[in-house]
Amino acid sequence: MSVQAKQVAVLIPYFQREPGILRNTLGSVLAQQGFDDYQIIVVDDGSPAPAREELEALGAEQERIILVEQPNAGPGAARNTALATLPADTPYVAFLDSDDALHPSYLADAVHALDQGYDLFFGNSQRADIEDTRFEWRSGPGATLETASHTVIDPDRNLYAFQGDFFDFIVYRSNIIGPSTMMYRQAIAPDIRYNEQVYNGQDRIFKLMLCQQVGPVAFSTRCYAQEGKGINIFDSAxxxxxxxxxxxxxxxxxxxxxxxxxxxxxxxxxxxxxxxxxxxxxxxxxxxxxxxxxxxxxxxxxxxxxxxxxxxxxxxxxxxxxxxxxxxxxx
The missing domain is CATH 1.10.287 (Helix Hairpins)
Structure with a gap:
């Protein structure tokens, strides 16, 4: 498959039983404001509600979306397929769960940060039925993200440069980065992949491997994603x-x-x-x-x-x- 690179690729592993969930998620990407140099790669991992049917309702907007279909192999395998489909010269990579919805400013703000030389950007998010945002979740000593300890980059975007050892911070607080509010520079870790043998917790392994490679990190306290409850491993367990x-x-x-x-x-x-x-x-x-x-x-x-x-x-x-x-x- 020949795919022309855009500045950002948004990778979506997809497996849902209820129609309409993916369409809502894609709609939140297509509604982004202030930035349009992106493409979406959806990997249908043998979903009972086929992605192809979801995409048909989007009309001409389908042109932004690359659909890959495969037999069910799990979310890690689906993300790895998306990474393999990704053009090697794509500057920035983002993931999005298929039942999450992005704030309209997410892509513009994340790209603004990475364009200033940061390797990784992450923002705040909120899970369904949980009042506190991820940044507000209870954490142990030294694992709280206090904005006063970091350098303001852009006050209008609530954007900060992380100060300190980011890998060490993530060892203790990997859950501060939601599955849909992280964007990174592909060149820093082009070969990094998800562990397909670990079904739950593979996100944490990926984040740790990635954060070993990153240099400067930027973050925003803005809540950029509402995390849904389509098929959610954590919520069902x-x-x-x-x-x-x-x-x-x-x-x-x-x-x-x-x-x-x-x-x-x-x-x-x-x-x-x-x-x-x-x-x-x-x-x-x-x-x-x-x-x-x-x-x-x-x-x-x-x-x-x-x-x-x-x-x-x-x-x-x-x-x-x-x-x-x-x-x-x-x-």
Whole structure:
């Protein structure tokens, strides 16, 4: 496929069961103001609601959109297909989830920042049914984004230059960057790809790998995206749900990938190890909860986790004891 490069490529992995969701997301991109040198690459990952039908309703606006269709392989594979379709000389890359909606100024503001020599731009966003924006989410010491600690670039756009070690910051606060409010300079990491084996948490691995490569970083406190609830892995895997086991199992795998594949200093490794230990505890607690409630247990996820992660197996009985002790203390 021959694709002519634009200044920005917006990459959208797509899998939804409800018609109209993608059309609304694409509409938010097509409604961008103050910037029009962009193209959209949609990868239909075997979606039950076909992307082709969504695009037909857009009329002439379809000319901006490149559609790639593939059998279902997961969101990481769909994003990697989009990256492979991307022209090598595209200056800037952005991702957009297929159920999110962008603020009309997003592309113009992000390009304005990157054009000044920054390698990465990120903005604020808000998830459905959560009152606080991502910048306001609770964080540990040293992981709060205080604007007073950073340099104002453009007050009209609420745009700042990040001061400090950005990779270190992201190790502790990767969730401050939403899936749809990050744009980066392709030349700094042209070969970076998503880990297709880690279903949940692959975004975090990608952000960590990318942020190891970036130089200057800019951010804006503006809320640039409303994150939807089409098919959302996180929202469908709440505590006690049938998917919570597979969700925590995948996060165990994610932590191990970070520890094994991403260079970290001693303090950063300790933080990720603590996250891994807590996730193993959560896995055990979720398993006990579902067994007690007699809900459907994903035994395949249980077997895979115990087989591939000795730490979960070794810590199983100690974690059971901790859970029972906490329950007795709260009774």
């Amino acid at each position: 709440g505590w006690g749900s049938e998917r919570s086991l597979s969700f925590t199992a995948s996060y165990i795998e994610m932590c191990k990938v970070v520890l094994n594949q991403i260079p970290l200093n001693e303090r950063q490794r300790a933080h990720v190890k603590a996250h891994l230990a807590q996730t193993r505890y959560n896995f055990t607690a979720s398993l006990l909860h579902q067994a007690r409630q007699r809900t459907g247990i994903d035994w395949k996820a249980v077997a895979k986790t115990l087989r591939h992660d000795p730490g979960t197996w070794i810590g199983f009985l100690p974690n059971v004891a901790r859970i029972l002790l906490r329950k007795a203390q709260s009774a």
